Amino acid sequence: MLEQIEKIAEEIAQSTAANAEELEAFRMRFISRKSVIGDIFGQMKNVAPEERKEFGQKVNMLKNAAQDKFKELVEALESASDNSAAEGLDLTLPNIPHELGSVHPITKVRAEINQIFERIGFNISEGPEIEDDWHNFTALNFPPNHPAREMQDTFFLEKDPDIALRTHTSSVQVRVMENQEPPIRTLSPGRVYRNETISARAHCIFHQVEGLYIDKNVSFKDLKDTLYYFAKELFGPDTKIRLRPSYFPFTEPSAELDVSCNICGGKGCNICKYTGWVEIGGCGMVDPNVLEASGIDPDKYTGFAFGMGIERITMLKYRINDLRLFTENDVRFLRQFSSI
Known part of the structure; x- marks a missing residue:
């Protein structure tokens, strides 16, 4: 052996x-x-x-x-x-340069918006993207027969018709009101989903930022002053705003927020449809029914809310004419923002 x-x-x-x-x-x-x-x-x-x-x-x-x-x-x-x-290497070839990435324009604008409102006392709040009917619709004063509750407008989960992909970040505001005593001053940025046809001006996935301020004796003037400050900080000191009467289930009175077109200086162009104004969001005084549904006494407190599409603001700020560019990950498009 x-x-x-x-x-x-x-x-x-x-x-x-x-x-x-x-x-x-x-x-x-x-x-x-x-x-x-x-x-x-x-x-x-x-x-x-x-x-x-x-x-x-x-x-x-x-x-x-x-x-x-x-x-x-x-x-x-x-x-x-x-x-x-190593034998197959050609050492005479030029080297491949190391290219650094850049911050996505949506991410950059979202951060800039957050910073503007943080300077005047707003904090940042976030919530789930898969939301229940109460926080997404009912608590926000949406009636049972509202069109937004239909399948053609909202992505519902097949196994549970009361659960859907959130259609706005207002659902985060409801959660804040349920868990925090006034005064409340919060900003809710995030991704939202709506069952829309994808085009140069619309998408089924986009980003919103919504603000909420609740305290004693909050007035519509407070809302207007806040939005005017925001517009001047984001678009420049010469920016003007206007508020047009509108309707939203969760605010009363309600208004559409327009800013003066920074591309043509308000003179009129194809971006502003030759009106000199560009709509960027909606706003209004929080409906008493919304305050009551969230456990806040509407006789003691008042408040305002506003919401804006981050894509729309980014398009206006950087003169981008096609919403689809934000999600296609085309390197040629993204490289334009490397130095911004």
């Missing part, structure tokens, strides 16, 4: 591996659980007791020799592979 060990040791020492298949064959023969060395270990019971110590030492030395040889073959094979790859 000692002669068998010596023969195996000689075979190990003379082994070579020119490729991965030969390396694996070596491993299976000498190192694996069913290897020839394993078989020799199994014969330990047949060795005379006085010879077992010497026999065990020789088998262990054989096992270590096999492992060392395997490591040597692996290193040799890797070295040969590296040399082969």
